Amino acid sequence: xxxxxKCTRFAAIALAITALGGAATAQNIQIGFGNFGHxxxxxxxxLQFGNRGVVREVREREFRRxxxxxxxxxxxxxxxxxxxxCFRDVWVEPVYDFRRDACGNLIRVVxxxxxxxxxxxxxxxxxxxxxxxxxxxxxxx
Numbered sequence: 001x002x003x004x005x006k007c008t009r010f011a012a013i014a015l016a017i018t019a020l021g022g023a024a025t026a027q028n029i030q031i032g033f034g035n036f037g038h039x040x041x042x043x044x045x046x047l048q049f050g051n052r053g054v055v056r057e058v059r060e061r062e063f064r065r066x067x068x069x070x071x072x073x074x075x076x077x078x079x080x081x082x083x084x085x086c087f088r089d090v091w092v093e094p095v096y097d098f099r100r101d102a103c104g105n106l107i108r109v110v111x112x113x114x115x116x117x118x119x120x121x122x123x124x125x126x127x128x129x130x131x132x133x134x135x136x137x138x139x140x141x
Contacts, residue, residue: 072136078129085121092117 094114098106 066141067138068141069138070136073134074131075134076129077132078127080125080127083124083126085123087118087120089116090119091115 092115094110095112096108097111099109101107
């Protein structure tokens, strides 16, 4: 369990004591958090119930932030790219209609000629994995 988690747990316990102690007519309740820089801070709680005295607990922890150097390296990165749909030629059938000639006979005639048209199919996303060069850097841990 890390020190930060322990201090956070202590703060939660102090708040719970404060909430439960309200029924006992607490006259003085103090909860404090202090930060002294460079990763050092403290958490304290002070409760006073009538003449019972003061219950006080202060925890001080020091957290050291370490900067470590991560050398330059390749990383595999996944990203999604859009792939356009393919173009293809499609034949559109001619449209026929029936008309009457001068003698009243029905004749089949072309109302619209057939033609070629170019259509594009639907595009889609693909996940691509690439090797990417990452420069060396310092990280805080």
